Amino acid sequence: MKHTTTYLYIPQDKIINGEVHFPEDESVHLSQVLRAKSGDEIIVVDGAGSAYRVEITRSKQKYSRGRIIEEINPSSEPKFNFSLALGTIRPRRMETAWDFCVQLGMNELIPIHTKYSTDRMKADGKYMDRLRAVSIRAMKQSKRAVLPGVRDPISISELLLAGSFEYIFYGDSEGLPGPPLKKPRLGERVLLVIGPEGGFSSEEIRELESQEAIPISLGPRRLRAETAAVTLSVIALKWTNDI
Numbered sequence: 001m002k003h004t005t006t007y008l009y010i011p012q013d014k015i016i017n018g019e020v021h022f023p024e025d026e027s028v029h030l031s032q033v034l035r036a037k038s039g040d041e042i043i044v045v046d047g048a049g050s051a052y053r054v055e056i057t058r059s060k061q062k063y064s065r066g067r068i069i070e071e072i073n074p075s076s077e078p079k080f081n082f083s084l085a086l087g088t089i090r091p092r093r094m095e096t097a098w099d100f101c102v103q104l105g106m107n108e109l110i111p112i113h114t115k116y117s118t119d120r121m122k123a124d125g126k127y128m129d130r131l132r133a134v135s136i137r138a139m140k141q142s143k144r145a146v147l148p149g150v151r152d153p154i155s156i157s158e159l160l161l162a163g164s165f166e167y168i169f170y171g172d173s174e175g176l177p178g179p180p181l182k183k184p185r186l187g188e189r190v191l192l193v194i195g196p197e198g199g200f201s202s203e204e205i206r207e208l209e210s211q212e213a214i215p216i217s218l219g220p221r222r223l224r225a226e227t228a229a230v231t232l233s234v235i236a237l238k239w240t241n242d243i
Contacts, residue, residue: 116198175215
């Protein structure tokens with residue numbers, strides 16, 4: 001392997017004076033999966049928006065190293081900041097939804113407690129670590145350079161009261177056929193809200209309406225929550241010409 005377009009994630013603190021120090025998990029991937037050797041090239045992203053073409057100088061299972069040849073311009077990040085609030089569902093399905101939505105261009109996942117959500121998130125934080133691992137995997141898969149964040153679960157009321165979003169859309173079978181004609185300006189944040197399998201309660205709908213959230217129809221068929229999250233993400237990205 002002389003050159004590969006596979007992306008590896010190296011945190012900023014592992015990039016020192018033009019030298020890249022691969023953590024053990026990425027060293028294993030580099031040496032055992034990609035079979036990289038000294039002199040081969042790889043793409044490295046730091047999760048903060050920077051991407052580099054790197055020459056491998058050491059490829060070992062426990063510890064690999066490389067030197068930066070040049071910084072490159074990643075072109076796969078969305079122009080706007082999209083947060084996805086998803087009612088907590090079964091862990092594997094939440095991970096699937098988030099994996100696909102990161103690949104599409106979502107910037108942040110906010111698991112929300114709703115009246116009908118399934119709360120399977122453990123207090124020890126291991127499940128949140130799994131979701132953050134999904135962010136890394138999907139970021140690399142989709143050739144992104146910014147690592148999408150995962151917030152700790154909060155109630156839908158807490159999220160809406162924070163009031164830090166310029167646009168809020170939520171999936172609703174009786175919603176509008178699409179977003180408004182007016183598009184966001186650079187720097188404005190867009191929140192997409194999807195309920196769990198049981199949807200939103202009437203009280204939660206009132207809370208969304210009180211924040212001027214816009215209901216968006218996801219089509220005539222009933223969707224699983226993870227499918228609805230992907231569908232609303234596609235609608236929002238198409239609205240901003242990001243897809």
